Amino acid sequence: MLVFSEYQTGTIDLSLSFYGYEECTPNYSFGPAIRDTYVLHYISKGQGKFHYKGKIVDLKEGDFFLLKPEELTFYQADSKEPWAYYWLGITGGKAPDYFALSQIFDQAYLIQSETCHTQNTAKLISDIVRFAQITKSNELAQLHIMGQLHELMFHLGTIAPNQKKKIFHQPTNSILNAND
Numbered sequence: 001m002l003v004f005s006e007y008q009t010g011t012i013d014l015s016l017s018f019y020g021y022e023e024c025t026p027n028y029s030f031g032p033a034i035r036d037t038y039v040l041h042y043i044s045k046g047q048g049k050f051h052y053k054g055k056i057v058d059l060k061e062g063d064f065f066l067l068k069p070e071e072l073t074f075y076q077a078d079s080k081e082p083w084a085y086y087w088l089g090i091t092g093g094k095a096p097d098y099f100a101l102s103q104i105f106d107q108a109y110l111i112q113s114e115t116c117h118t119q120n121t122a123k124l125i126s127d128i129v130r131f132a133q134i135t136k137s138n139e140l141a142q143l144h145i146m147g148q149l150h151e152l153m154f155h156l157g158t159i160a161p162n163q164k165k166k167i168f169h170q171p172t173n174s175i176l177n178a179n180d
Contacts, residue, residue: 024077031074046083062112101157
């Protein structure tokens, strides 16, 4: 089964460009390819291999992988237990900053573990795909999708924070009224 659709939210900082779900056939592969947007995948069942920067990573149900713009990637479903996955095409000027809050930005994958609990984040991705699929692209639906995308970025940064990312707090500006 394959579900794919484009979904333009028309926002600048974070946007859902397309989404989908696929139950892959044995040995199904994609690439080598270079994308022009971020494509976040969540593996809902099965297993496969993700090739990234000369490294081959075995991934399975509960894991994530991220295709980043202008980077060569390849992935392939297992021959015996092919994977099924959800994917979200995410764009926007703040997308790199938000992804950088998570380890997924540097290594391009997250493996579910005792310290990286992916269930809630995975449910959010499947909910986004299901919601986008059943609604029309009206302003209220777009507002809901935008909220979910921001929540997704928060979840990624929470389940696997990027320890290399330094968070700078800008001082708040105060306005003083000279007439007081």
